[in-house]
Amino acid sequence: MKKLQLLAIDTCTETCSAALLVGDEIIANSKIAPREHAQLALPMAKALLAEAGLSLSQLDAIAFGRGPGSFTGVRIGTATAQGLAYGADLPLLPMSTLQALARQGYRLSKCPLQLAAIDARMNEIYLGSYRHLDGDLVPQVSERVCPPQQWQDAITDADATYFATGSGWLAYHQQMAPLPSQVTCHEVDLFPLAEDMVYLSQFAWQRGEAVDAAEAxxxxxxxTVTWKKLPGR
Structure with missing residues (x-):
């Protein structure tokens, strides 16, 4: 695999994060600050580039969290990445927050099968299932938004052990219980991180998934979301 120089930004959930891959080294920063993503993302990215002594023009591409997650957070991350990419004439690598969460779960557990669930509000979860293969996290089912009770639809191997991670398991633990013995669910307070996105973006680059900034x-x-107007508003 070619030694790449990649920047990743994620603002899709409560955590704002940025990470920089230079060859085999990853440097990263993150902060749980749900209402400060617009103010934090760009300075985080610039600080990492300064630490590595790199300019944007020296990068191969910019990865960003393309969702799912908070509507506002997803838009902030996409717009920030597009702005940086336009300015430096770089391609973008849209990265899944669920896949990044699964990679974080793998780092912690070393379990090859991962179930990632993010609280989608409105009594629903964003759900994905992944298998660790040659360093990558390969989707086993299509990512989806669904009622928490349907999480078992993401299990593709009834005889294997799974590691479950993400805010969905914490928010809807009663609806998602009982968990079968094959599912270990410990890291429920984790959010996707740019350091996992920038690692996974190497594989996305090799698969030819880079796109022009305008196409991201x-x-x-x-x-669709139905908003109910409050009385008197």
Missing amino acids: QPVYLRD
Whole structure:
């Protein structure tokens, strides 16, 4: 695999994070600050480039969290990455927050099968299932938004052990219980991180998934939301 220089930014959930891959080394920064992503993302990215002594023009591409996650957070991350990419004439690598969460779960557990669930609000979860293969986290089912009770639809191997991680397991633990013995669920307070995205973006680059900045699209999974007007508003 070619030694790449990649920057990743993620603002899709409560955690704002940035990471820089230079060859085999990753440097990263993150902060749980749900209402400060617009102010934090760009300075985080610039600080990492300064630490590594690199300019944007020296990068191969910029990866960003394309969702799913908070509608506002997904838009902030996409717009920030597009702005940086336009300015430096770089391609973008849209990365899944669920896949990044699964990679974090793998780092912690070394379990090859991962179930990632993010609280989608409105009594739903964003759900994905992944298998660790040659360093990459390969999707086993299509990512989806669904009621928490349907999480078992993501299990593709009834005889294997799974590691479950993400805020969905914490938010809806009663609806998702009882967990079968094959599912270990400990790291429920984790959020996706750019350091996992920048690692996984190497594989996305090799698969030819880089796109022009104008073509980069967020992935919400939930296409429509019905808002109820409060009385007196």
